Amino acid sequence: MFSLLLPCAASASEVRVDFEIPTIDTVEYHRPYIALWIEDDQRKQVAHLALWLEQEKWHRDLRSWWRRGGNKLALPVDGVSGATRKPGSYTVTSTQVLPDGKYTLNIEAVREVGGREHIKIPFDWTSRQITITELGSSELGEVSLTITPESTP
Amino acid sequence: MKLTPATLLFLTCLLLSAPGQAHKRWFMPTDFTLSDAETVTVDFTASNNIFYVDTGMPLAIVTLANPAGEQLALANPAEGARRSSFDVNVDADGTYRIAAGGPPMYFVSYQLPDQTETQHARGSLDKLKADLPEDASAVKFVESHSLIEAYVTLGAGTVPAPPRDNTGLKLLIKDYHPNELYSDETAQFSFTLNGKPAAGLAVVVQGDGSRYRDIQQEQTYETDTSGTVTVTWPGPGRYLIEASLQETLETGEIAERYYTYYLTLEVMPP
Known part of the structure; x- marks a missing residue:
């Protein structure tokens, strides 16, 4: 509630995440469950960008997402949750309005009879354009975050 | 062995759409080795999380043999949703064999x-x-054969009588006993296919606790011409060994034949 009473700069920007689900050559392949979200500096989830899931039974295996708020989230979430996808390159975009500050983009992938990978990309939300790229090592390929401030009239 | 339609339906559902996508199935006895007569409780489940029970397996396909090779009835059988279980009254010296096969x-x-x-x-x-x-x-x-086993020993290990039927993939106990494994020694496992050494067989060794790590941590071996793999243990603990083989048949009505074998083991610290 305090934040509503205090002067606090909030701005709207387009958040774009490009990421890759790598092709994995294995006898038994299942598509990974993917969670893509933004946490504030208190590790609180402030935005869910994408949730690609199947059976609810295994949602908890996205264990960082689950721990940080996934367990409280009512599904489905319009425009966010959906079915798992096959290996390939994907782009998720959304417009977010956030107070200036420090945040972390999180992407977590977990695959049945496979592995789990969680990539965190810290960033500053300051009405400036940024692009940050990280490289996954097992369940994720390249992950790229681009923040583009919406032009103010 | 009697297989009810419900049991068959259950088994086929577990196998999903293709044999290559079947769930791992395993026994987990409370004890693998004993120094005094004791009741051992055995869980039987289908789960890809090692060793975290998930779906109870039917007990109708389970056979239990004492060290003399006599078939015993399962004590206190219970078919639960997440695991089935039964007791084995281990009171004879030697090795008991717990197995689940069933028809292809x-x-x-x-x-x-x-x-x-x-x-x-x-x-x-x-x-x-x-x-x-x-x-x-x-x-x-496609024809699919599977065999799931665990061994429990009172005192020193003995070699259980081989299964009467040698068709499919079987473990051949020779120089190494499945209940006498130590993390400071390698162990050899030999397999036969239809009674002959199973060469070129893929053998996957996976330790306990897959739920609590980010990788499956599997070791994959291939059997030599004598059907044998030599396994180096990453450490003490409980392991699942999975051997599998796919045959493509040139003639006859069956195009492919799958064989799968599961063995649960305990490896002791030195």
């Missing part, structure tokens, strides 16, 4: 003229053949 299962895939997707069905071979649509093409029948 059959799958069919085929194309229909008005459908782009491949059609799948499973069931008995007779029923699959009887139900096959007349206009089906690219028909492929």
